[in-house]
Amino acid sequence: MATNRIRREALIPVNTALVTALIIGTCFLNGTGIAAAQTVPPASVSVPPAGGTILSEDPEPYVSNKDYKLAPDDTIDITVVDHPEANASVVVAPNGTIKYQRIGQIKVSGMTTSQLEDRITKVLGGGGDVKKAYYINPQVLAYVRTRQLRTVSVLGSGTRTPGKTTLKEGWRLFDLMAAIGGVPTDRLEFYDVQLIRGGDTVRKIDLTALYAQEPDANVLLRADDIVLINALDESRTTMQVIGEVAKPGALLVPRDGSLATVLGQAQPNPRAHLSSAKIDRNGEIIPVDLSRWFKDGQVDSDVKLQPGDRLIIPENKRLYAIYGPTGKSGTQVYPDDRKLTVLSALADAGGATEGLELQDVQVIRPSQQDGVAPTVIKVDVKDMLKKGELKNDVPILPGDIIYVPAAKRSRGINSQQIFNFLGVIPVLGFLFRR
DSSP, rough: OHHHHHHHHHHHHHHHHHHHHHHHHHHHHHHHHHHOOOOOOOOOOOOOOSSSOOOOOOOOOOOGGGGOOOOTOHHHHHHTOOOOOEEEEEEEOOTSSETTTTTTTEOOOBBBBBHHHHHHHHTTTTGGGGGSSSSSOOOOEEEEEEOOEEEEEEEEEEOSSOOEEEEETOOBHHHHHHHOOSSOOOSSSGEEEEEEEEEEEEEEEEEHHHHTTTTTSSOOOOOOOOEEEEEEOGGGTTEEEEESSSSSEEEEOTTTTOOOHHHHOOOOEEEETGGGGEEETTTEEEEEEEHHHHSSSOOOOOOOOTOOOEEEEEEEEEEEEEEEESSOEEEEEOOOSSEEEHHOOOOHTOOOTTOOOOGGGGEHHHHOSSSSSOEEEOOOOOHOOOOHHHOOOOETTTOEEEEETTTTTTSSSSSSHHHHHHHHHHHHHHHHHO
């Protein structure tokens, strides 16, 4: 009998060590053990917010259950080694308390699991008084099986999906932005971002710096934080395009303030008088010559657009006319980006010369004085092309009429044709002057 008692007593330390090892092993498997470490991102440095309270130093991410502060809705497993009758699984009530059989109600909200273990160990061990002790030198382990649902709120006009998002351990602001899909556009400078903590503590966040993952901007989040993301007012991000464009209205100001970029988006139409464009900037009128855009999509102006600008593109009211069996016949818009001649006007009209009496081309130029007959300029285009004497090419002015007779007709223009053209001249003069 003495031998059996000795063997049992000898086994007690072994059994104790085995149970302890099994419990610690289970903690590791659950990812919530007393030594369950995780990677720690670089700690951010607190900076004073613009016009707000200085935030306290950011807490380190939770490296184990020992650092986690208990909160309502947490489920806690309490184990007393070698005393399974004292084991318990409890849920923290909304008032932050638990009920433990040997002690009764305990206020645990805000405690760490280490502090809870110390509290239970002290009571079960009698506080060192053997007479009051339930167990001699009890070994108490407590860990959180499930934690409260920790959330952070994302609000404001600049978020795709406002509302609450479940906050994961160690999450920083960049992790949250990735989870919610970021902001609607890539113009990060057009958003105002604030972190609100505790209702009145605010830190302004530079979104551009955050996306670059600069440590000062990548703040470690806490439960119940509010991230407020607002798009800046349109007056601080957009400009207006009005006039002869296919897509008038508000446009985001390009990062480089490029006029060519805005023209590419607004698409000036053929009646646009780009050489007379102007920018209205808070009442200041800035003339800009954008006529090159029709040639190669570029502009020669060095002016940069700013939020609130109004780019005004007027209608090109400069007209001329070409009549005859050409590809295009009738009233035409005088080009905004170049000077016209008889040859270039014929080229614009289609360029084909078959069926035309090129030696009898005539330019009818209305007089600028009322009651004075128009001037008729004869142009022998055929001879000019044959001899290559392009210096004889006649410039075309706004208001001019070019007449190209059909082949096999009598040379020159007869009285009836002159009468017909003279009837057109007042109409062109009206259009030109309006």
